[in-house]
Amino acid sequence: MGHRAPRCRCNRNSLDGSIHRGCSVKSKTNGIENMMDQISRRILWEQPGLQVWEVTIEDDEAVLLDAANSLFDKTDLDRVGSYCSSQARKNFIGTRIALRQVAAQIMAVDPASFTIYRSQCSNCNGRHGRPEFSKPGEPHFSLSHSENGALVAFSESAIGVDIQKMQPLDRFREARKRLHPDERRELDAVAPQSQTAAFAQLWTRKESYLKAIGSGLCRSAAQDYVGYRFLNDPDSWSIHDLAVGDNYRAAVTFARSLKY
Template identity: 25%
Template sequence: MTDIIPFGDEKIFAQMLPFITEDRKNKIMQLKKKEDRCRSLAAGLLLEYALREYGISLLPGKMQQMYLRFGEKGKPVLNGKTGIHFNLSHSGRYVAGVFSDEEVGIDVEQIRKGQMKVAERFFCPEEYLALQKGKMKKADCYFTELWTRKESYIKAVGKGMALDLASFCVLQDQVKFLKAGQTGEWYLQSYDPTSGYILSVCAKKCTKCEIQWISKEMFTQKFI
């Protein structure tokens, strides 16, 4: 996980730009908002940083170079048989990534306020009832937790928002399917990585994640 704030400095932004792929650079140049450019840069750096820990890279050089391809719903995956699965997410000033030897999904969100109408529309009855029972301040946190758990699942399976969010329940640590056609065992974990944010991970394995913060200095040490 990383903070995008340092990349708001134009000098640091330019210094880090060579360490992401050309495709991401082109995407960044099309973004109008500075915050969006910083988030995209941070996501690219976080991915490259983690891949180098595995001894591979998306860039030409001494390490084995890999390439990204995209699924039907746009989920990025590594080409070839690397055995590495990953997913990225961003919200506000933070970018998060998760890496595993099996399919995995992640979502990080700022805590949202007053989202009961959204919950009524998208949550299954069991989830909505659980949300109604909480006090409003806690309900805001609880809504965001449930939302990130749902997002992490649909990102793990690579189906995007085409999947009916009310067709599965995320109240427990394992996804419960409510309609026919959905199978598999998927496990959920939620975290409070920093004040005002909630992060959830969905994976094939029932294991807790170790959250590692990557600073601007760590990126610099890795790449320069």
């Protein structure tokens, strides 16, 4: 597990927008070669210092589990065992593998070399804040998956990403009550036939923002406004809506200092 993977020949290993889409850094760890066929990824959106990758996960759970046993630390393996749903388990494994693959490409190290831990929650100081790599100099990241949709984001500073599959609006009635009052008013002004998509987009902004600040839903979702006006707010965070499949909505939140 301690060996270094071969360095990418293009010698691009930073988050300055220059990761070469054709290069790959492959580990010789058992299970990795077969796993490569189970997970595909592409850059969905990027700018200097930030990348969002869209991940597609295939159905061979046995291959994914083999790769997880080769790559994951005890904490992540315990998480794998906690999922009762096969789809949720595959999504968790697939996004974590993609996270390690791309991070290994950025840092030119073996994908098994990363240790992931939870930072302190910015709201209550509990150990359920942002997931982070343990070593200085490793990129910040965020993960999200919803049914067959999955995203992995990397940045030079704190970042949050979220993807949601759209559901009938009545499925979100309870969540809707937790929105900021101005957000509820904005939704009320949307035509009924467009409210499902509008709510899903707003909620992905909300969750990506709460991930970026390090609290998640431990912080009241009604406390912060992330509606339409927020997109041009001059403060420290920027939110960008991401173009994903027709049945999904997604957003990423990042430090405004990275926006060019």
